[in-house]
Amino acid sequence: MTSPVAPIVTPPHIYYLVVNADFNVVAGSREFPDAIATTELALNIPVFDVFPELYGCEEIIEMILEDPASDFNLPGITRIDELTTTECYFDLYLQHYIPPGISNTPYLLIFAEDVTDKMALEQVLVQTTNETTLLNDALKRSRNYTHQIVTSIADALIVTNPEHQITTINQATAKLFGYAEADLIDQPxxxxFVKPDQVMPILTAFLAERQTEAQTLEVLCQTQDGIQLTVALSCSLVHPPSTDRDELANRVPNLVYIGRDVTERQRTQQRLTAQYAIARILSESGSLDHAIQDILQAIGESLEWDVGEFWAPKGSDDRRAMTNNLSNATWLPIGQPCPIPVPKLQRMDSWLSDREQFAAFVGEGDRTRLNEGGNFAAQVWSAGQPQWITALQGETTFGKNSATVLAGLRSAFAFPIHSGSEMLGVMTFFRCSQQSPDEHLLEMMTATGNQxxxxxxxxxxxxxxxxxxxxTERLLLNILPSPIVDRLKANPETIADSFEAVTVLFADLVGFTEIAARLSPIELVERLNVxxxxFDHLCEEHNxxxxxxxxxxxxxxxxxxxxRMDHAEAIAHMALDMQSVLAEINRAGGEQFKIRIGINTGSVVAGVIGTKKFIYDLWGDTVNIASRMESHGxxxxxxxxxxxxxxxxxxYNFTPREQITVKGKGLMQTYWLEGKRSLAHA
Structure with a gap:
């Protein structure tokens, strides 16, 4: 294409056309891409054939031809390459132009810049920007969602650095331990922990071993108020984010803890253990004293309390009935009704988890401590209901300077012991750490108090x-021999036994009728009782x-x-002692009692007769003759x-007596027993 207008040098991606006032092409780039021009370039062809997009821009073109300062841009024109079917993008720039060597004749210079690569890059950039924005939005939403999960999770979540300093907590953690978030961040x-020296070595070893599986352990923790909680901690290792794999492998991980308050579960287990122990004790204990001591120990050990006490009135007469009508009751400072005055309560028994640590606490010499414990027991006695004190140091009955608090105890509970409506006593328990009220425990102790x-x-x-x-048995033994009582217990049937060799003694107070005549009935019975x-004492002495x-x-x-083989000797010995004892009674009381004694040896029948006012008695000729020996003596x-x-x-020494006539026996030879023969004479 030969043109009167000199060629214009342009960059490789920019092409040009020179258009006269008639809108015809008079010059242009030698290699004009087909993808940009819609027709083959030639001189004197209308510019609209090359760039149909200029239709409607005639006035703008004329303005540019007339005004050297005017220009016009038409960006973002799209063509489809028919050979490659790819899109081609270019921008048109229109400006006033006077070619060199041609004066006073204005032309229109059109630059066509191929911006296909630029548009592709811009599209990629826009797409990348959009994708990045979407990813950032997704990441932000993910972070917000994760934060929402972390903050709203019911379990406590704690993140620590390798030095076991807290870096992150959630709301559940702050609520569980009673701290503000700022109070725990950067804290160890x-x-x-209540006993960190036992827990921290385990966590340090877990971190050092880089264990992949989570480790779970139950830890005794404490809140800001000092209340102890049992928390099940699940510990895992989490590596901080890093793009360097080698750095990530060498970096010490953080620790993430998921904590769940299992205090209530533990308390439930403890209550069940205590219930079982109490039921076993009540079913197996043989004595009241042992049962009380065992129950104090069972409750203390099962529920992990340190001191237990049992308070009761000294006598059963001081017990009282529990009232059901509290409308007219007076009230104690802790807000419990006091229906009637409380009796003087005494500590009847106590139990200590550590006898050396709490020896002074239950010492009888510590009157102050006894008064404090007694006042607490009296409040429970008055109310007839269980009581719980979370902080002894803040309660009016004790206080921070009380002997109980100075002994290291912080919480207490107590419950009344009653049978039906009758109050019998109070059990009080104390522990070294503060513990929040356990309503289920108080309910259980109410039932335990009744049991x-x-x-x-x-x-x-x-x-x-x-x-x-x-x-009853003593009374029965005063009537019957002990072996006979045992036989009657085993088989309450008629008892009759035959004995071949026994010795029977009858004794009678001589002149008792005359003595009775000068004494009143009461005096008579008293003298006879002496x-x-x-004589009864002598019976026991000689068996x-x-x-x-x-x-x-x-x-x-x-x-x-x-x-027994020596039955005769025993009776003879008693007969002589009866004479001696009666002489002492006469000397002491100024009486003149005399006794007549008869003894016989032989066989008898012995047994119990009657069903009412029964008596153990003897029958047989031996008995009759022994009676005759007394009456004829x-x-x-x-x-x-x-x-x-x-x-x-x-x-023994005897003196023969002349034969005497005995009714039913005729003449009989008898003897006077004079005394026991001396060893030398024997």
């Missing part, structure tokens, strides 16, 4: 029954069996119900039959 994790009260009443009834049984009580007294007569036997003498004489003649 050990601040939350223990029923147990106490049952044991008291058993003790009273045992005492009554002892009294004598026969002395003989008293059979009965009839008026002023006294009957005793040796050799039954338990046979003389005052202050001991008459024995020949059978008794033969049993005793080697050890």
């Amino acid at each position: 994790l050990a601040r939350l 223990l009260g029923q147990f106490i009443k049952r044991k008291e009834a058993e003790i009273a029954l045992q005492k009554q049984q002892v009294k 004598v026969f009580s002395a 003989l069996e008293k059979i009965k007294t009839i008026g002023d007569a006294y009957m005793v036997v040796g050799g039954l119900p338990t046979p 003389e005052p202050q003498r001991i008459q024995v039959t020949e059978s008794t004489y033969h049993c005793l003649r080697d050890c």
Whole structure:
């Protein structure tokens, strides 16, 4: 294309056309891309054939031709390359132009800049920017979502650096431990533990070993207020973000803890353990004292309290009925009703988790501590309901300077022991750490107090029954021999036994009728009681069996119900002692009692007769003859039959008596027992 206008040098991606006032092409670039021009370039062709986009811009073109300062841009024109079917982008720039060597003739200079690569780059940049914006938005949403999860999670979440300093917590952590977030950030994790010296070595070892699996352990923690909690901690390692793999592998990871408050679960387990232990104790304990001590220990150890005490009135008369109508009741400072005055309570028993640590706490000499504990027990007694004190140092009954608090104790609870409506006592418990109220525990202790009260009443009834049984048995033993009582207990049928060798003694107070005539009935019984009580003592001393007294007569036997070889010697010894004792009674009381004694040895039948007011008695000829020996005897003498004489003649001194006539027996040879023969004479 030959042109009168000199060529214009342009960059490779920029092409030009020179257009005259008639809108015809008069010059242009030698190699004009087909993708830009819509027709083959030639001189004097309308510019609109080359760039149809200029249709409608005639006035603008004319203005540019007339005004050298005017120009016009038409960017972003798109063409489709028919050969490659690819898109081509270019921008048009129109300006006033006067070619060199041609004066006073204005032309229109059109530059066509190929911006395909530029547009592609801009599209990539826009797409990349959009994608980056979308990714940032997604990341921001993800972070917000993760933060929302972390902050709203029900469990406590704590992140620490390798030095175990807290870097992140969630709301649940702050709520659980009672701290503001700022109070825990950059603080050592050990601040939350009751015994950090036991927990931190485990966490340090976990970090050092770079364990991949989470480690779970239950830790005793404490809140800002000092209340202890049991928290199940799950510990995992998390590496900080890094693009350098080598740096990431060598970097010490952070630690993430997920903590769940398992205090209530632990308390439930402890309550169940305590309930089982109490039930076992109440079913197995043989005595009230042992049961109280065992229950104090079981509650203290199961629930992890340090001191337990049992308070009760000294006597059962001081117990009171619990009231159900509190409308007219007075009120204690802690807000509990006090229906009636409280009796003087005494500490009847106590239990210590550490006897050395709390020895002074329960010492009898610590009257201040006793008064404090007694006042607390009295409040519970008055209210008839369990009580819980979270902080002893802030409660009016104790206070920060109280002996209890100075002993290291911080929390307490107590519950009444009652049977039905009758108050029996109070159990109080103390611990060294503060603990928040456990309503379930107080409910359990209410039931425990009722169970223990029923147990106490049952044991008291058993003790009273045992005492009554002892009294009954003693009374029965005053009537019957011990072996006979045992046989009657085992088989309450008729008892009758035959004994071949026994010795029977009858004794009678001579002249008792005359003595009775000058004494009042009460005086008579009193004098007779003195004598026969002395004889009873001799029976026990010589292990003989008293059979009965009839008026002023006294009957005793040796050799039954338990046979013995020396039955005659024992009876002889008692007969002589009876004379000596009666002489002492006469000297002491100024009386003139005289006794007549008869003894016989032989076989008898012994047994229990009757169903009411029964008595153990003897039957047989031996008994009748022994009675005749007494009635045919003389005052202050001991008459024995020949059978008794033969049993005793080697050890005792006798004086033969002239034969006497005995009813039903005729003449009988009898002897006077004078005394025990001396060893030298024997």
